[in-house]
Amino acid sequence: MNNIVVVYKFSLNQGISTEQFIKASKKIDALIVDMSGFLYRSVTQIDADNWLTIAYWESQSALDKSQYIVENLDFTAFMGMINVETISKIVADVHTSVMPEMKAA
Numbered sequence: 001m002n003n004i005v006v007v008y009k010f011s012l013n014q015g016i017s018t019e020q021f022i023k024a025s026k027k028i029d030a031l032i033v034d035m036s037g038f039l040y041r042s043v044t045q046i047d048a049d050n051w052l053t054i055a056y057w058e059s060q061s062a063l064d065k066s067q068y069i070v071e072n073l074d075f076t077a078f079m080g081m082i083n084v085e086t087i088s089k090i091v092a093d094v095h096t097s098v099m100p101e102m103k104a105a
Contacts, residue, residue, distance in 0.1 A: 002093040003039065004057045011049045011086040021081050027074040037062020
C-alpha cells in the first residue's frame with residue numbers, strides 16, 4: 001500500500017497577512033499531528049500571492065478518516081483566509097520517497 005500525498009495550491013483573501021495565515025495554519029497542525037496515519041505537513045509560500053500545503057498520509061483510508069476536521073472551528077477560520085476560487089487540489093500515490101533518517105547505516 002502506498003502513502004498518499006495531498007497538495008493544495010491557493011491564494012489568500014485580500015487583507016490576510018502572512019502572519020495571520022501562519023498562525024491559523026499552526027492551529028491546523030495541532031489538529032492533525034496526532035491523527036492516525038498522518039505523516040507530514042508543510043506550508044510553503046511560492047510567491048507573494050501563491051501558497052502550497054503538502055500533506056503525507058499513510059493511506060487513502062487514513063486521509064479519508066481525517067475529513068472530520070472540516071467541522072472544527074479552527075479549520076473554518078483557516079479556510080476563511082483562503083480565496084476558494086484559487087484552490088487547486090492534487091491527491092496522488094507516493095511510489096518512492098527518501099529522508100535522511102532512511103539512509104542505510
